[in-house]
Amino acid sequence: MTFLEEVNRRRTFAIISHPDAGKTTLTEKLLLYGGAIHLAGSVKSRKTNKYAVSDWMEIEKQRGISVTSSVLQFDYDGCRINILDTPGHQDFSEDTYRTLMAADSAVMLIDVAKGVEAQTKKLFAVCKERGIPIFTFVNKIDHFGKSPIDLMEDIENSLGIRAVPMNWPIGINGNYKGVFDRESNTVELFAKDESHGTQKLASVKGSVDDPAFRDLLGKEEHQALIDDIELLDVAGDSFDIDRVRAGELTPMFFGSAMTNFGVKPFLEKFLELAPSPAPRKALEKTVQPTSEDFSAFVFKIQANMNPNHHDRIVFMRICSGKFEKGMSVVHQQSGKTLRLSQPQQFMATERTIIDEAYPGDIIGVFDAGTMGVGDTLCDAKHRVTFGDFPVFPPEFFARVSPKDTMKRKQFLKGMTQLAQEGAVQIFEQPSAMDSFVVGAVGMLQFEVLEYRLKNEYGVILENNQLPYSVARWVDGNVDIASLKGLDNAMTVIDNRGRTVILISNEWQMGWIQERNPDVTFLETPRLNEA
Numbered sequence: 261m262t263f264l265e266e267v268n269r270r271r272t273f274a275i276i277s278h279p280d281a282g283k284t285t286l287t288e289k290l291l292l293y294g295g296a297i298h299l300a301g302s303v304k305s306r307k308t309n310k311y312a313v314s315d316w317m318e319i320e321k322q323r324g325i326s327v328t329s330s331v332l333q334f335d336y337d338g339c340r341i342n343i344l345d346t347p348g349h350q351d352f353s354e355d356t357y358r359t360l361m362a363a364d365s366a367v368m369l370i371d372v373a374k375g376v377e378a379q380t381k382k383l384f385a386v387c388k389e390r391g392i393p394i395f396t397f398v399n400k401i402d403h404f405g406k407s408p409i410d411l412m413e414d415i416e417n418s419l420g421i422r423a424v425p426m427n428w429p430i431g432i433n434g435n436y437k438g439v440f441d442r443e444s445n446t447v448e449l450f451a452k453d454e455s456h457g458t459q460k461l462a463s464v465k466g467s468v469d470d471p472a473f474r475d476l477l478g479k480e481e482h483q484a485l486i487d488d489i490e491l492l493d494v495a496g497d498s499f500d501i502d503r504v505r506a507g508e509l510t511p512m513f514f515g516s517a518m519t520n521f522g523v524k525p526f527l528e529k530f531l532e533l534a535p536s537p538a539p540r541k542a543l544e545k546t547v548q549p550t551s552e553d554f555s556a557f558v559f560k561i562q563a564n565m566n567p568n569h570h571d572r573i574v575f576m577r578i579c580s581g582k583f584e585k586g587m588s589v590v591h592q593q594s595g596k597t598l599r600l601s602q603p604q605q606f607m608a609t610e611r612t613i614i615d616e617a618y619p620g621d622i623i624g625v626f627d628a629g630t631m632g633v634g635d636t637l638c639d640a641k642h643r644v645t646f647g648d649f650p651v652f653p654p655e656f657f658a659r660v661s662p663k664d665t666m667k668r669k670q671f672l673k674g675m676t677q678l679a680q681e682g683a684v685q686i687f688e689q690p691s692a693m694d695s696f697v698v699g700a701v702g703m704l705q706f707e708v709l710e711y712r713l714k715n716e717y718g719v720i721l722e723n724n725q726l727p728y729s730v731a732r733w734v735d736g737n738v739d740i741a742s743l744k745g746l747d748n749a750m751t752v753i754d755n756r757g758r759t760v761i762l763i764s765n766e767w768q769m770g771w772i773q774e775r776n777p778d779v780t781f782l783e784t785p786r787l788n789e790a
């Protein structure tokens with residue numbers, strides 16, 4: 261296969277949803293149809309102590325949520341699919357947001373009974389801002405839920421995007437029998453089976469005008485389908501791939517991940533419509549995926565995936581060029597030349613060493629501590645720098661130190677590591693060198709921090725919550741001592757040496773701004789924008 265063919269057959273996407281909408285189940289069913297696994301059933305077996313393929317850490321198992329994002333790769337119909345598994349719990353949103361930077365499209369999963377939920381909205385906003393195409397899968401249609409028309413309205417009202425149904429469920433709400441494919445005018449009826457979704461579901465396909473299908477459906481249901489389709493044709497948006505690619509229109513599908521109903525038609529259509537790797541803006545130029553000069557950016561770092569070895573794996577998304585095992589690349593931020601040996605791909609808890617990878621692929625490489633989230637790796641002769649990742653302002657703060665002062669070294673190592681992974685943001689207070697101030701976007705991050713420091717570095721944390729909820733970055737040339745109204749604020753330094761003030765609330769911030777009208781207080785640090 262040529263380099264171009266390899267690039268064009270890649271589909272790299274993330275599934276975005278509110279917890280419990282069925283992301284784990286759908287991911288697994290896509291793997292089932294892709295032939296990567298032969299028997300599904302992780303969600304059920306979660307209860308019997310076997311976990312979904314993308315769960316890694318002990319804490320995930322205990323909570324039954326996915327803390328880390330993993331990448332799953334498989335082939336289907338000539339396409340090479342990379343699913344970025346985004347953590348669904350709302351407290352892990354920052355990691356999820358970063359994962360979305362590595363995706364070329366997103367599948368928005370909606371629970372038929374609940375419609376658009378809070379977490380979906382937040383993630384949708386990030387996708388929209390990045391202009392990535394969004395495909396909607398309405399899940400759990402084996403259950404009673406909202407009507408398809410109501411869901412279309414819900415999407416439009418809650419998200420401001422028009423939905424165009426690619427298929428339409430046939431039958432009675434909660435007891436659908438199949439889906440109608442609007443493009444080909446065909447009906448696909450799914451067989452009832454006894455496998456509880458562990459195996460692929462059989463179906464029969466045929467024309468909507470075929471009397472045999474009318475009989476199978478029953479006269480009334482057949483007529484209801486014809487009426488719905490007419491209504492959609494007249495009143496709905498027509499499918500327009502350019503609007504989809506611009507993120508203005510979302511193709512909508514119906515199904516049930518649990519019973520496998522509609523999963524295959526969705527997968528096939530999605531692969532046909534979803535974009536192959538897109539060009540990426542760098543500071544110097546726009547990097548075309550078809551360029552043969554290697555470039556990639558780090559979107560995630562994970563340490564200690566194997567608790568027996570203190571390893572640190574850096575996940576990068578390849579943007580251009582072919583990756584070959586052992587190749588040397590430049591790490592733009594440090595200027596160092598690095599040899600990318602032992603590149604890994606991940607599937608469940610198994611790692612495979614890979615020899616080559618292409619734009620759109622995600623690879624993990626071992627790194628001793630040079631690379632940070634957002635960093636660029638590129639060909640020495642064709643250097644590019646991808647812009648900084650957006651930083652999400654922390655809203656919870658705590659002062660942390662090791663309970664046992666003898667563990668200071670491990671404490672520093674662990675904290676630095678977790679900050680580089682982007683799990684938390686750490687700040688230093690020049691007057692208190694033995695502790696850090698930690699900022700997080702959600703409270704659960706503190707629990708994860710405590711857990712990981714204990715399990716991976718043997719450090720028990722002393723954790724004191726601080727009464728702040730707002731952080732503001734101040735320009736380097738401002739003399740902090742001259743600022744007025746900071747009596748109740750704390751001044752700290754972030755990991756790039758920038759000054760940050762921590763304040764109790766927005767109201768107090770307004771008050772400080774009034775007293776220092778000429779100073780700019782930034783909600784996020786200034787970025788190296790591409």
Ligand code: G4P
Pocket residue numbers: 277278279280281282283284285286303304348399400401402403515516517518519
């Ligand atoms: P998440 O990763 O998005 O959080 O969701 P997950 O796949 O874990 O699914 C959440 C629950 O929804 C699971 O139930 C799962 O079985 C169920 N589910 C997923 N897809 C479907 C579907 O198409 N139809 C129906 N009816 N349910 C679905 P659970 O946690 O095992 O609880 P339980 O309902 O089995 O007791």
